Amino acid sequence: MYKTLLTSVVLAAMTNVGAASASDTIKIGVLATLEGSYTVLGEDALRGIKTALKKVDGMAGGKKIELIVQSTNTTPESAVTAAQTLVEAKADIIIGPLSSAQGIAIRDFSKTQTQATFINGISGAMQATYVNPSKNFFRFNTDNSQWSVGLGDYVYTQKEYEKVAIVADDYAFNHGQVFGFINEYCAAGGQISGRHWLPLGEKKYDEIIANIENDVDAIYLGFSGSSAIQFLHQYKKAGGAAKFIGSSITVDGALLNATDEVKKMVIGIPSSGPQADTWGDKNWQAYLKDYKNSFPPDERFFAPSILATGYYNAATAALSCLNEVDGDLSQRQVKFRQCLSNIELEAPNGTIKLDENRQAIANNFVTEVVQQKDGSLVKKLVRIRENVNQTLGLGKETFNAMGLPSRYGPACKNSN
Numbered sequence: 159m160y161k162t163l164l165t166s167v168v169l170a171a172m173t174n175v176g177a178a179s180a181s182d183t184i185k186i187g188v189l190a191t192l193e194g195s196y197t198v199l200g201e202d203a204l205r206g207i208k209t210a211l212k213k214v215d216g217m218a219g220g221k222k223i224e225l226i227v228q229s230t231n232t233t234p235e236s237a238v239t240a241a242q243t244l245v246e247a248k249a250d251i252i253i254g255p256l257s258s259a260q261g262i263a264i265r266d267f268s269k270t271q272t273q274a275t276f277i278n279g280i281s282g283a284m285q286a287t288y289v290n291p292s293k294n295f296f297r298f299n300t301d302n303s304q305w306s307v308g309l310g311d312y313v314y315t316q317k318e319y320e321k322v323a324i325v326a327d328d329y330a331f332n333h334g335q336v337f338g339f340i341n342e343y344c345a346a347g348g349q350i351s352g353r354h355w356l357p358l359g360e361k362k363y364d365e366i367i368a369n370i371e372n373d374v375d376a377i378y379l380g381f382s383g384s385s386a387i388q389f390l391h392q393y394k395k396a397g398g399a400a401k402f403i404g405s406s407i408t409v410d411g412a413l414l415n416a417t418d419e420v421k422k423m424v425i426g427i428p429s430s431g432p433q434a435d436t437w438g439d440k441n442w443q444a445y446l447k448d449y450k451n452s453f454p455p456d457e458r459f460f461a462p463s464i465l466a467t468g469y470y471n472a473a474t475a476a477l478s479c480l481n482e483v484d485g486d487l488s489q490r491q492v493k494f495r496q497c498l499s500n501i502e503l504e505a506p507n508g509t510i511k512l513d514e515n516r517q518a519i520a521n522n523f524v525t526e527v528v529q530q531k532d533g534s535l536v537k538k539l540v541r542i543r544e545n546v547n548q549t550l551g552l553g554k555e556t557f558n559a560m561g562l563p564s565r566y567g568p569a570c571k572n573s574n
Contacts, residue, residue, distance in 0.1 A: 378404075
């Protein structure tokens, strides 16, 4: 359905306005993963942007917004190629990308294109903003390690899991997730029995399961829901008795709507991330309503994904600052970028502000799977950690001593 071709989506249907002159139009380019296994997530990211644009009738700063969508797969090369196409199309602002490695590549690319402003979509590699940051690259989502804040302490103090095994797909996203989890979990007093990394896409878990110690209280699963279901089946077949902890992408619709056999193992799984679907906050509820009203039920998810919310927030920040500067993008967009640097965005998932590296400081949400009266499963909000910064609440010197996320770091250290 989608190809890596330049697609201009002029929002005339939203605005009922005819073609405008170039001076009356601001071009926003979008990097969306619309190829391969992550296509459905890229589509939801686009829904997030379109929800934000619909709220303002496709206008900002007194000018019409022209959306230019460029498709990528998950590779850094595809993101840079797509971004170059958007630059050649004279995009003023570029929103995206989705994956961690792509984010680092776009940060580097942005340094060569100082005439444009780049706002991250949802990619979460810590390195994209913490290491060699770019002055025209802004990120209004927290990074992968920040998404784990609150979870380690919760499973140690509330679930009383004293020893945990890590089982996860071996790629940058999970390195960051595990980094944040281990830092907090071990500081609280927890032990890590082992870190078991699998090649991305590997579904044969028998050898890993055989190597997990019998006395672990829980297993941290760094898989998406469909892969987690396969692991749960194999683990139960092998006679395993440990509980489970989810990463930010583990407890998805596939897991919540699994068979009754799997549901029994899923109930009680804690996880964390930058949003909580059951949050009663009025801004979150309004966003849910806007998202659902913007698309027919068969053309959207039941609730917006993390991808949709990340791209929605990026677009909302851009539109808010375009209004603040009356659409003035002159002098290499200096006024617009000053606004982005200083804005406190009242986002659906809480207030977001940026640090000196233009990286989000924001809420993180800990949830736990519970069963409702009708038998369905939902992620119940159990804890919010507010104003989570990129050093995870640690001093910069202490944080830097931990090193960057990797298969081996950080070390499991008890702060006591």
